[in-house]
Amino acid sequence: MGEIESEIAGRSHFQADVQLGEHINLERELENQRDKNAIRVDNSRFQPVGYVPRPTVAWLAPLLDSGKIRIEGYVPTHPHSIRTTDPERLPLAIMIHLTKAGLSILETTGSQDKPRALHELALHAYRPITMPGITNTRPQPTSR
Numbered sequence: 689m690g691e692i693e694s695e696i697a698g699r700s701h702f703q704a705d706v707q708l709g710e711h712i713n714l715e716r717e718l719e720n721q722r723d724k725n726a727i728r729v730d731n732s733r734f735q736p737v738g739y740v741p742r743p744t745v746a747w748l749a750p751l752l753d754s755g756k757i758r759i760e761g762y763v764p765t766h767p768h769s770i771r772t773t774d775p776e777r778l779p780l781a782i783m784i785h786l787t788k789a790g791l792s793i794l795e796t797t798g799s800q801d802k803p804r805a806l807h808e809l810a811l812h813a814y815r816p817i818t819m820p821g822i823t824n825t826r827p828q829p830t831s832r
Contacts, residue, residue: 689757689784695777696729696738696763704735706778709765714740714782716752725749729761729780740780748782756790759783 696706706712706729713730720726725745729738740748751757761782786793 689786691781691783692744693764694740694744694780694782696780697741697777699738699777702736702738704731704733704737706731706737706763708763708778711760711762712737712780714759714761716749727752727759738778740782744782748784751790751793754789755787756793758785758787760785 696712710732712732713734715728715730717723717726717728723739723742723745725742725748727740727745727749728736729740731737739745748757748759752759759782761780764779764781
């Protein structure tokens with residue numbers, strides 16, 4: 689479906705580290721007492737290094753739990769992706785893949801109401817951009 693920018697939060701609670709450019713593992717913590725939607729970030733050696741922030745997991749976890757998407761991630765290396773000055777946090781890129789069970793996310797209801805218009809706008813943002821000799825399947829920013 690696309691890629692979202694986030695960050696790794698809560699790093700001070702863990703001993704393990706993660707490097708720029710490293711692929712990471714994203715694991716649901718269904719038994720987490722502090723956050724029922726928790727998604728733990730593990731480095732490539734499967735050592736916990738932090739969590740995906742709560743505002744992101746609030747909508748991501750239900751989609752994962754229902755089997756509609758799967759996710760994977762990495763720590764970006766390019767400087768413009770590092771937006772935080774908080775040493776507690778590192779940038780995180782989360783790639784979201786739609787599963788067969790999630791195809792309904794892309795379906796419309798057929799009505800001409802505001803929710804459908806918003807749905808169509810979201811679909812438009814995820815359509816592949818094609819130019820002669822180049823295909824880009826990642827979401828592109830849209831002008832307002």
